[in-house]
Amino acid sequence: MSGKPLDLVNLTIPAKPDYVGIARLAVSGIANRMGFSYDDIEDLKLAVSEACTNAVDHAYCGGDGEIEVSCNIFSNRLEIEVVDRGNSFNIEEIEKRTGPIEVGPTMNALRERGLGVFLMRSLMDHVDIKGDNGVIVTMTKYIRKGVVESHVESSTSFTNR
Template sequence: MGQRPEADVITLTLPARAEYVSIARLTVSGIANRMGFPYEDIEDIKLAVAEACTNVVEHAYDCPQGNDQLRLSCWLLADRLVVEVRDKGKGLPLEDRQEAPAPIRPDVDIDEVKEGGLGLYLIHSVMDEVQVSSNDGVAVTMTKYLQRDEVSCDDRAISKA
């Protein structure tokens, strides 16, 4: 990952097992709440992180071992939260990396929908920016911008009647 602006960084390493996904969700929920994100954005961030962590649990390791891990890193910047979910698993096949996530088409019967890929589609739909890289495992980097009220703190900007 490239150089980031100065930020507080929180990193958590968890076993790559389903029972620990809720800890990742709780962690980002607390961070986003502390940063001042509204409830709807916090729910979106939790959903995206849960999907990324679930992808690690279900797909990263061929023969899951007790020491398989996922790493959750959060960069708290003034205007955004950047969350990365990383594993040291098998990586993504080249064709999966090139294929952009797409919504389920209404003209396709639900029984014919290919399993997988919906998680990445959901992540893309609720986060402002998403990057997926496959180098020594997979890293999903998700950004949510903090929308602040447009009210100025400068009293010169307020008209006096």
């Protein structure tokens, strides 16, 4: 992505489940200030939560560590980096294991198969994952101003009486 960000917000949290909500709240506040829609803010929060939870669950394997969340604020988009310095993984292997979801497995089994990566890619406009001395997840969401949500009726759908 090109251009220089207008602002940069950095947050470092312990790689513990109790702190993932702080990253969600920070991203929510930034996205709200930027003018994202409610639905897009919810998507951003879930994607950030998945990236942070992956770091908590897989990067440090219960040991101590930190997760860095960086929000690069542009006029038309928000780019979020979630970085850990723990165990890396092979994204191609995760994507091969991610297939149709079958009835029966627990959520932990689904998470092991790459459901978090699938969700991040479904919710964001662009996701890039690199594993080198940890994992760097870069996610981008564009602001869609002037776009009417599909579940909202436009004013032209009402008839004048």
